[in-house]
Amino acid sequence: MKLLAHLKEAFLNLSSSKLRSTLALLGILVGTASVVAMVSGGELATNEALKQFKTLGTDLLAVAINDVPNDEPGSHQQINLSLSQANAIRAVDKNILDVAPYTQLYNPMQYEGRSVNGSVLGITNTFSQVIHLEIASGRLISSFDQHSLFCVIGSNLYDDLKKINFRDPLGKQLQIGQNFFTIVGVVKPWPENSFVYANIDSSVLIPILTSTTLSQYSTINNVILRLAPRANIEELNSHITQYINQEIPGKRLFFRSAKELISSMAKQSQILTIFLGLIGGISLLVGGIGVMNIMLVSVVERRREIGIRLAVGATRADIRYLFLTEAVLLSLVGGTLGVLIGIMIAFVIAWLWHWEFLLFWWPPIIGFSVSVAIGVFFGFYPAYQASQLDPIEALRSE
Amino acid sequence: MSSLISLENITKVYRSGLSDFHALKGVSFELNIGEMVAIVGASGSGKSTLMNIMGFLDHCTTGKYFFAGQDVSCVPEQDLAGIRNQKIGFVFQSFFLLPRLNALQNTMLPLLYRQTSTELAKEKALLMLEKVGMVNFAKHKPNQLSGGQQQRVAIARALVGEPDVIFADEPTGSLDSATGRDVMDLFHHLNQQEKCTIVIITHDKSVSQNCQRIVTICDGHIV
Numbered sequence: 001m002k003l004l005a006h007l008k009e010a011f012l013n014l015s016s017s018k019l020r021s022t023l024a025l026l027g028i029l030v031g032t033a034s035v036v037a038m039v040s041g042g043e044l045a046t047n048e049a050l051k052q053f054k055t056l057g058t059d060l061l062a063v064a065i066n067d068v069p070n071d072e073p074g075s076h077q078q079i080n081l082s083l084s085q086a087n088a089i090r091a092v093d094k095n096i097l098d099v100a101p102y103t104q105l106y107n108p109m110q111y112e113g114r115s116v117n118g119s120v121l122g123i124t125n126t127f128s129q130v131i132h133l134e135i136a137s138g139r140l141i142s143s144f145d146q147h148s149l150f151c152v153i154g155s156n157l158y159d160d161l162k163k164i165n166f167r168d169p170l171g172k173q174l175q176i177g178q179n180f181f182t183i184v185g186v187v188k189p190w191p192e193n194s195f196v197y198a199n200i201d202s203s204v205l206i207p208i209l210t211s212t213t214l215s216q217y218s219t220i221n222n223v224i225l226r227l228a229p230r231a232n233i234e235e236l237n238s239h240i241t242q243y244i245n246q247e248i249p250g251k252r253l254f255f256r257s258a259k260e261l262i263s264s265m266a267k268q269s270q271i272l273t274i275f276l277g278l279i280g281g282i283s284l285l286v287g288g289i290g291v292m293n294i295m296l297v298s299v300v301e302r303r304r305e306i307g308i309r310l311a312v313g314a315t316r317a318d319i320r321y322l323f324l325t326e327a328v329l330l331s332l333v334g335g336t337l338g339v340l341i342g343i344m345i346a347f348v349i350a351w352l353w354h355w356e357f358l359l360f361w362w363p364p365i366i367g368f369s370v371s372v373a374i375g376v377f378f379g380f381y382p383a384y385q386a387s388q389l390d391p392i393e394a395l396r397s398e
Numbered sequence: 399m400s401s402l403i404s405l406e407n408i409t410k411v412y413r414s415g416l417s418d419f420h421a422l423k424g425v426s427f428e429l430n431i432g433e434m435v436a437i438v439g440a441s442g443s444g445k446s447t448l449m450n451i452m453g454f455l456d457h458c459t460t461g462k463y464f465f466a467g468q469d470v471s472c473v474p475e476q477d478l479a480g481i482r483n484q485k486i487g488f489v490f491q492s493f494f495l496l497p498r499l500n501a502l503q504n505t506m507l508p509l510l511y512r513q514t515s516t517e518l519a520k521e522k523a524l525l526m527l528e529k530v531g532m533v534n535f536a537k538h539k540p541n542q543l544s545g546g547q548q549q550r551v552a553i554a555r556a557l558v559g560e561p562d563v564i565f566a567d568e569p570t571g572s573l574d575s576a577t578g579r580d581v582m583d584l585f586h587h588l589n590q591q592e593k594c595t596i597v598i599i600t601h602d603k604s605v606s607q608n609c610q611r612i613v614t615i616c617d618g619h620i621v
Contacts (some may be wrong), residue, residue: 005510012407016498308494310507311455313483317475391455395494
């Protein structure tokens with residue numbers, strides 16, 4: 001018989017026991033939907049995590065310069081990188097396009113007599129270019145600021161200050177330690193990321209020379225570099241290590257490259273996606289077992305029909321196709337509906353977590369093809385059993 | 399008259415555990431083209447086994463089976479379906495129509511299993527339903543038909559593939575005597591007018607008397 005006739009007949013047979021077919025279909029549907037929703041959700045989470053690098057760019061390298069713990073007396077006097085030494089890193093390798101050293105302070109801050117929480121970053125004029133920081137109002141720290149008492153605040157801090165005084169903080173005084181700083185600018189919200197440890201949104205940015213003058217603990221321990229695309233990170237790291245060891249010996253360097261970070265995040269999220277997919281796959285497996293169960297019952301119930309078909313000349317292959325088509329049709333319909341519902345669930349997940357929703361093409365394809373494969377796999381045994389019935393015995397059965 | 403079926407010393411042994419059951423103990427039988435033969439016997443005499451072997455539903459244990467002059471004793475299992483489809487038409491005691499299909503679809507079934515196009519199968523099936531007087535019931539499901547009507551549809555299904563022989567296993571067994579007579583009249587008509595070769599298995603005397611020849615089987619032997 002032709003494929004279309006097989007499908008028509010399978011549909012007729014399935015619709016004659018509606019409740020049972022619906023339940024089998026539901027099993028496949030839930031399984032497929034969970035595969036599609038979970039895998040899509042995992043992909044959406046990955047996309048969300050990597051989104052920070054869209055604004056940040058991927059050609060970044062962070063260098064952290066740490067002291068080597070030393071118990072020897074008299075050696076506690078550690079030499080730190082000077083600003084000129086830090087800026088000279090740029091000349092170490094032709095792949096380094098820009099250098100942004102920064103210092104970090106945790107001095108108490110006050111605004112209009114009320115204490116404010118936040119960290120203080122001492123930055124150079126290159127900082128905003130390197131990490132793509134944009135100004136919301138006022139101006140950024142410039143190279144003319146040198147030792148001046150000007151500061152730029154992050155967006156969260158801006159909101160906090162407005163809670164203390166509803167007037168625009170721009171131009172007002174912020175007390176850091178014993179010194180009063182004039183707020184000259186506010187920066188736009190900067191995506192939180194695992195690359196620059198400081199949270200810029202709740203920080204005060206001051207000129208780097210001011211910060212080193214302010215406190216003896218304010219040292220240049222961090223440098224962010226913007227690299228040329230396709231720079232060899234390994235080679236760069238060794239050049240920088242060599243340079244810093246030469247300038248200030250006895251330090252330990254830690255490098256974090258955006259590319260490495262992305263690839264390790266991608267790897268992690270890949271594991272997560274596979275794991276989620278497996279959980280979904282288990283429910284799909286259960287759905288498949290449901291299909292098999294129902295097909296086995298169907299074969300027992302329709303023994304006589306099988307006998308009649310064999311008597312009028314159906315081959316064993318015809319009988320096998322008859323039952324296999326029913327199982328595949330069940331999983332085809334269940335798979336299609338499951339894919340649609342899975343995409344809907346993924347959409348709801350994105351909506352609930354305020355993620356950007358993207359339609360990934362491969363989770364639906366995987367969900368759909370696995371559900372059909374499960375239909376064929378679990379439909380095959382009942383179909384085979386049906387095809388092996390003895391026509392005389394099948395006719396005799398009630 | 400030329401021979402359609404020729405059985406030579408056919409035996410059938412059912413093996414069940416320790417004891418073997420000999421259903422047929424050396425049966426020789428000759429069926430000619432155009433004949434209408436009744437096979438009669440008590441239940442358990444082996445007449446159904448004989449029909450199953452002649453109808454290619456079962457293999458004999460020993461002996462030779464010639465169908466239209468060809469030795470078909472050792473036809474492999476996978477070829478039997480094709481032979482049943484092309485050469486044999488079955489009519490059963492309890493009609494055995496598929497309950498989900500209507501009279502027309504039931505009649506078309508053998509043709510669909512030999513890859514006939516749906517249009518041609520429909521045409522042929524309608525013609526056959528007309529022959530058995532059921533064309534007005536083509537769209538009826540079996541449960542909407544009386545026993546006699548169902549049996550007529552079953553006969554149409556047996557005839558539609560233009561088989562060489564029709565095997566009818568107790569075709570009137572589930573019908574009242576009047577309807578049974580109608581069905582026998584139909585067989586008679588098909589044999590006389592359409593030159594169909596018909597084998598009827600029965601233990602009903604009034605049925606067997608309608609046939610040209612009566613073969614009595616008793617305890618696995620033809621008497």
